[in-house]
Amino acid sequence: MILVTGGLGMIGAHTARALVDLGHEVVVTSHRRAEVPSFLTGKVVVESLDVTDRDAFLALGDRHDISDIVHLAGSIPEDPVQFFRTDMAGLLNALDAARTWGVRRFAVASSLGVYIGRTENPWHEGLELPTAELPHLIVAYKKALEPLTTHSLQGSGVQPVVLRIGTIWGPLVDPETPFYYVPPYISAVLRGEKPQPLYADDGGDSCYAPDAGRAIALLTTAETLRHDTYNVSSGRPVTNREFAQALQAITPGLQLDLLSGREAGPGDNPYLDTTRLAQETGFAPDFDVAAAVADYVAWRAANPR
Incomplete structure (x- = not known):
């Protein structure tokens, strides 16, 4: 056990x-x-x-x-x-x-x-x-x-x-967590509110x-x-643009404003290399951003967190 x-x-x-x-x-x-x-x-x-x-x-x-x-x-x-x-x-x-x-x-x-x-x-x-x-x-x-x-x-x-x-989110996460802005962003959309615009190319490590x-x-x-x-983690960086597009794809009529580029200017978003994990266990993520957002929105329809 x-x-x-x-x-x-x-x-x-x-x-x-x-x-x-x-x-x-x-x-x-x-x-x-x-x-x-x-x-x-x-x-x-x-x-x-x-x-x-x-x-x-x-x-x-x-x-x-x-x-x-x-x-x-x-x-x-x-x-x-x-x-x-x-x-x-x-x-x-x-x-x-x-x-x-x-x-x-x-x-x-x-x-x-x-x-x-x-x-x-x-x-x-x-x-x-x-x-x-x-x-x-x-x-x-x-x-x-x-x-x-x-x-x-x-x-x-x-x-x-x-x-x-890494940066983990999904079912059971605190919808208003102060540690990752994506769950509160999605929660605002689910409440019918317009969230504060994010920089499209900001992002980084994220795993469902x-x-x-x-x-x-x-x-x-x-x-x-x-x-x-x-x-x-997932082994790849994720941008705010990807999250916004995934939300818009499953929410008819939703328009999310994005600011261009990165807030800090040109550069890379840090993320975790999961090569060691993959080589030794065969792990590969089942969820890309679109699948994760769709699954989470469906979960939240019946669950508070």
């Missing part, structure tokens, strides 16, 4: 779904969210868990024969010190469980934000991570967890898999949540992996 912490969140739920589709038994944990997405109902075991409670975490191993862990649980920062304390405690308890249970593989969510400061494009796993000013507490934490994970599992027999996850979940599931279950760090 594979454990997915934070398994009722957007990325966790789609990861759990992909694992089930691959034929695996899955137990998901959630602390604050109780509603199980329709696509997981009756297909996974749900455990309520505060990942900062070490005893409760380890007790999962008494109830389930857990072979692998995908640690995706996380909190939203309010007080910086409390955020770091909470998420670090959760990580350390998950690592403790991995070592105690002797699981095969421990996958943990990092972020494309760790590459901030590198001027190369696309970003690939072989780049050294620079010392740079980071835009958010979450990115700082993700950058710190990478060496903590690999060093904590050294010599344990548990294989670490650091997931440098079902694709991201399947990539993580493939990395978790692959027979062998040659590395301990993998970019998880």
Whole structure:
């Protein structure tokens, strides 16, 4: 059985779904969210868990024969010190469980934000991570967890898999998320409002949540992996023009204003190189921009997020 912490969140739920589709038994944990997405109902075991409670975490191993862990649980920062304390405690308890249970593989969510400061494009796993000013507490934490994970599992027999996850959106995303402007943009259109115009050629990394979940599931279950760090995304940059065209194609009469070019002037939009992921798991995205937008709009017709 594979454990997915934070398994009722957007990325966790789609990861759990992909694992089930691959034929695996899955137990998901959630602390604050109780509603199980329709696509997981009756297909996974749900455990309520505060990942900062070490005893409760380890007790999962008494109830389930857990072979692998995908640690995706996380909190939203309010007080910086409390955020770091909470998420670090959760990580350390998950690592403790991995070592105690002797699981095969421990996958943990990092972020494309760790590459901030590198001027190369696309970003690939072989780049050294620079010392740079980071835009958010979450990115700082993700950058710190990478060496903590690999060093904590050294010599344990548990294989670490650091997931440098790109810009993910889709079913279960917060429709008004402050971390990616596309879901609020689509939400405005769905409300019948005219969103603020975007620069047509701005954009960058973007991956639809079902694709991201399947990539993580493939990395978790692959027979062998040659590395301990993998970019998880679509592997191609996406522009605002593509999103606007996809929305217009499925919405009769919709006209979206776009500003010409890029806000910062000529240049490239950064995105993740997923060559390593594709070569070792065979992953390729199922959704292009048009298919993703159509699927998401259909999902939102029956779901609030």
